[in-house]
Amino acid sequence: MQKKMIPEIKLHKHTNEPLVCLTAYTTPMAKILDNYADLLLVGDSIGMVLYGMENTLGVDLEMMIRHGQAVMRGVQNTCVIVDMPFGSYEESPEHAYRNAARIMKETGCDGVKLEGGMDMAGTIEHLSNRNIPVMAHIGLMPQSVIKDGGYKVKGRSQIEEIQLIKDAKVVEKAGAFSVVIEGTVEDVASIITDTIHIPTIGIGASPKCDGQILVTEDMLGLNEKPAKFVKEYTNLRTKIESAISVYADEVHARTFPAAKHLYTRPKVVNSKAVNCNKKSA
C-alpha cells in the first residue's frame, strides 16, 4: 500500500468513502493504527491523555514535535497531521509559519492542524500558500476552553449556526485541505458537509461528515470520564487492571518470574563452554 498523502485525503470528498481518523502520540500505537486509519492526528489532546494536564493550553511546540517524530517512526501508510499548540500560531501568520515549518521539517509530517474559523483565515492562507497543508478546526475548540468557560456544544442558536457555516466556507477559501468539526449540533455539521468542497472530519458532529475522528485512548476505554460523543469500543482500563493485579499477586507469591523467564549458565561440555542458549543470551 502507498502512503496516503494530502491529495488522496481530499479525494475522499468526491469518492464518498468516509475517512477513518484517529489520534496517535507514540510509535507503538501508530504502528497498530497504521493498518486501519487514513489519517492520524498527533493531537494536542496529548496534554490531557498522556501528561495529565487539565486542558490543552499547557502543551508546547517541543512536545508536539517530539511526539510527531515518534508517530512518524511508526507509520508507513497513513497521512499524519500534527496539531499546532496554543500560543504557537495566533500571534501572526509569520509566527505561525515559523512554527509550522519547524513541525513539518523536524517531524516529516504531512500537515498541521490549527483551531479557528474566520479569525484564522489569514493564517491558514499564509501557510497554505507556502506549502504547509492546513487542517482547520471549528465548532468546539478545546484551546478556547477558558474564554468559553467550559467545553460548550456549538451551533445550538441561529447566530452560532450562521457563524459556523461562514467559518467553514472561509477556511475552505483560505486553502485548508480539510476541516475538523467538533462538538457541533448534528444538522449544522451536516449542512456544512453539504456546503463545502473539502472533507469535513466529525468528532461529536454528524455521521454525514466525510470522516470521523476520535481520541484513540477514549475509544479504547482509557478515559475515566469520556465525552458523550465517545463510543468505547473496548475497555482497556479494566483489562489493564486485571493484568496488573495478577502480576502483583504473582510477585507477592514469588510465582513470577517462573523458570522459563530466567537466564541459565551455558552448559559446559569437555570443560569448554558451549552456548546452547543463544536466543535468551
Ligand code: KIV
Ligand atoms: O487534539 C485532538 O486530539 C483533537 C482531535 C480530537 C480532533 O483536536
